[in-house]
Amino acid sequence: xEAFFRHLYETTGYNFSIFYDRRDELNFVHGxxxxxxxxxxxxxxxxxxxxxGAWLGGMSSQLVRGSVRVYVQALRNTPPLIQLYFFFFAxxxxxxxxxxxxxxxxxxxxxxxxxxxxxxxxxAFNIEIxxxxxxxxxxxxxxxxxxxxxxxxxxxxxxxxxxxxxxxLPALNNNLVNLLKxxxxxxxxxxxxxxYVSAQIWSDEFNATEMMLVVLVVYAGITxxxxxxxxxxERRLKVPGYGA
Amino acid sequence: MKLPxxxxxxxxxxxxxxxxxxxxxxxxxxxxxGLLCSVLLAGAATAQTNAAKAPSVLATLIKWTPLMAEGxxxxxxxxxxxxxxxxVSGIGLGLATISLRRPVRRISWITTQFFRNSxxxxxxxxxxxxxxxxxxLFGASFIIPDWTKAVLGLALPIMANVAEIVRGxxxxxxxxxxxxxxxxGFSRWLTLRLVILPQCIKPAIPPWMNWYAxxxxxxxxxxxxxxxxxxxxxxxxxxxxxxxxxxxxxYLYLLTWFFIYCYPIALLTERLERKFGVIx
Numbered sequence: 001x002e003a004f005f006r007h008l009y010e011t012t013g014y015n016f017s018i019f020y021d022r023r024d025e026l027n028f029v030h031g032x033x034x035x036x037x038x039x040x041x042x043x044x045x046x047x048x049x050x051x052x053g054a055w056l057g058g059m060s061s062q063l064v065r066g067s068v069r070v071y072v073q074a075l076r077n078t079p080p081l082i083q084l085y086f087f088f089f090a091x092x093x094x095x096x097x098x099x100x101x102x103x104x105x106x107x108x109x110x111x112x113x114x115x116x117x118x119x120x121x122x123x124a125f126n127i128e129i130x131x132x133x134x135x136x137x138x139x140x141x142x143x144x145x146x147x148x149x150x151x152x153x154x155x156x157x158x159x160x161x162x163x164x165x166x167x168x169l170p171a172l173n174n175n176l177v178n179l180l181k182x183x184x185x186x187x188x189x190x191x192x193x194x195x196y197v198s199a200q201i202w203s204d205e206f207n208a209t210e211m212m213l214v215v216l217v218v219y220a221g222i223t224x225x226x227x228x229x230x231x232x233x234e235r236r237l238k239v240p241g242y243g244a
Numbered sequence: 245m246k247l248p249x250x251x252x253x254x255x256x257x258x259x260x261x262x263x264x265x266x267x268x269x270x271x272x273x274x275x276x277x278g279l280l281c282s283v284l285l286a287g288a289a290t291a292q293t294n295a296a297k298a299p300s301v302l303a304t305l306i307k308w309t310p311l312m313a314e315g316x317x318x319x320x321x322x323x324x325x326x327x328x329x330x331x332v333s334g335i336g337l338g339l340a341t342i343s344l345r346r347p348v349r350r351i352s353w354i355t356t357q358f359f360r361n362s363x364x365x366x367x368x369x370x371x372x373x374x375x376x377x378x379x380x381l382f383g384a385s386f387i388i389p390d391w392t393k394a395v396l397g398l399a400l401p402i403m404a405n406v407a408e409i410v411r412g413x414x415x416x417x418x419x420x421x422x423x424x425x426x427x428x429g430f431s432r433w434l435t436l437r438l439v440i441l442p443q444c445i446k447p448a449i450p451p452w453m454n455w456y457a458x459x460x461x462x463x464x465x466x467x468x469x470x471x472x473x474x475x476x477x478x479x480x481x482x483x484x485x486x487x488x489x490x491x492x493x494x495y496l497y498l499l500t501w502f503f504i505y506c507y508p509i510a511l512l513t514e515r516l517e518r519k520f521g522v523i524x
Contacts, residue, residue, distance in 0.1 A: 073507065073510075074503065076510065077457070077461075077502070077503050077506040077507045077510055078461065078499045078502045078503050078506070079460075079461040079462070079463070079464045079475075079499075079502050080461065081462075081464040081465055081467075081468075081475065082464055082475055082495060082498055082499055082502065083499070085475065085479070085495055086492075086495040086496065086499060089482075089491055089495070090491040090492040090494075090495045090496075091492070093488065093491055094492065177361065181361070181362070181363040181364065182363070182364075183363075184363040184364075184365040184366055185365060185465075187365065187468070188468055195363075195365060195366060195369070199369075208369075208373040209373060209374060212366065212369060212370045212373060212374070215363075215366050216358075216362050216366055216367075216370070219361070219362055219363050219366065220358065220361055220362065223361045224361070
């Protein structure tokens with residue numbers, strides 16, 4: 001394969017340097033690893049925020065419900081990139097400790113902030129999705145859970161959430177794909193993910209078009225894989241009597 | 245080896261600004277990032293000494309408002325142009341996905357899926373790099389401004405999503421309407437134009453507006469490829485002010501601008517959705 005891509009470059013000028021240059025390859029694989037890690041962490045983080053937010057959103061306290069609503073609307077209606085800048089530059093600068101050499105040092109790395117930022121936005125969307133799912137769970141199922149002596153928390157996690165989760169899978173699927181795509185934004189705060197290392201490679205090799213193609217194909221592959229997994233989950237968890 | 249704190253941060257972002265120097269489009273944004281990082285660290289040390297004589301935070305925000313407004317106007321302009329371009333091409337692409345010709349249907353389906361599932365930032369980069377830096381028209385050569393390329397880059401995902409809306413809404417019209425139109429002697433094109441499409445407009449409006457809001461919130465991405473829109477202006481303002489305590493208020497201020505613009509759109513979308521009774 002190495003020989004093939006070297007030959008391709010020499011004969012046609014299409015320079016896929018990551019397939020024959022050892023240094024570029026290592027750099028790219030590392031970037032891919034960072035991307036996958038970022039995706040995995042923010043996926044889990046956003047789901048956790050979504051579930052907890054939906055649970056808090058159903059509390060009887062006005063204050064808690066109000067704050068969840070404010071959180072959701074604030075994050076859904078502002079640009080994610082500016083949120084990321086806000087997190088990393090503004091909050092990151094406040095959250096700093098005095099380093100061993102007496103100078104301030106950021107407490108959280110840009111990778112951590114990227115995880116927080118991405119989970120926070122996708123989480124806000126997930127809260128809305130779960131809320132819609134919970135609302136579509138029939139009233140009498142709740143009553144049945146209460147009749148069986150389950151408390152609010154138990155009824156939520158044991159009865160309502162498992163049903164709501166199935167009902168909102170299509171919307172959730174969409175949002176998670178969006179999350180995967182938005183991990184490229186971490187580029188803006190210098191996280192060495194796929195797009196970032198590709199930019200490094202193409203500034204060395206002047207092969208921007210080829211590298212962009214690789215990036216697009218990589219993302220197409222990852223999103224297709226996620227869609228496949230989600231469709232499998234959807235089939236496995238299908239509730240009889242719902243949907244087509 | 246343990247690096248000093250300043251270098252540790254600068255290594256991450258500084259690499260970006262170095263790389264930025266060698267790439268073709270404006271390296272300003274990445275350079276700014278590196279500078280901003282230095283501001284963060286240097287500013288923390290000098291913040292106390294400056295605070296006494298520097299104007300208040302509010303006064304500084306007001307001072308930068310006109311420039312930020314100019315940047316925000318560019319954001320809006322990019323969003324309008326990309327939406328227009330994306331909608332027109334998206335309707336075309338959407339109609340192609342319901343074509344009776346199999347190859348047309350296949351190709352347009354692949355195009356739609358490709359642009360729907362690619363990251364916006366990657367598409368934006370692609371347009372900025374793939375398009376020529378300057379063009380020659382009637383013998384006169386002129387430089388293509390970066391923001392027009394950003395418009396194209398943002399219009400591509402919009403096109404694919406509008407195509408999906410068109411396909412979805414057309415398929416939601418009951419088949420019997422096609423059959424009755426055929427019985428009345430309408431051609432396929434006439435049926436589409438006079439019977440089917442007019443019914444698709446109403447249910448298509450809420451998701452279309454939703455995509456407009458998403459697009460508007462994606463326009464700050466253009467700052468990464470060097471367009472002087474609101475986020476870029478704000479970052480440059482922060483660099484030139486070099487004041488640590490401005491970071492939070494300045495970015496919050498900018499976030500508020502977008503919120504004030506996008507929230508009413510979201511509310512209206514929700515209301516229309518309920519009114520038209522569409523689930524999207």
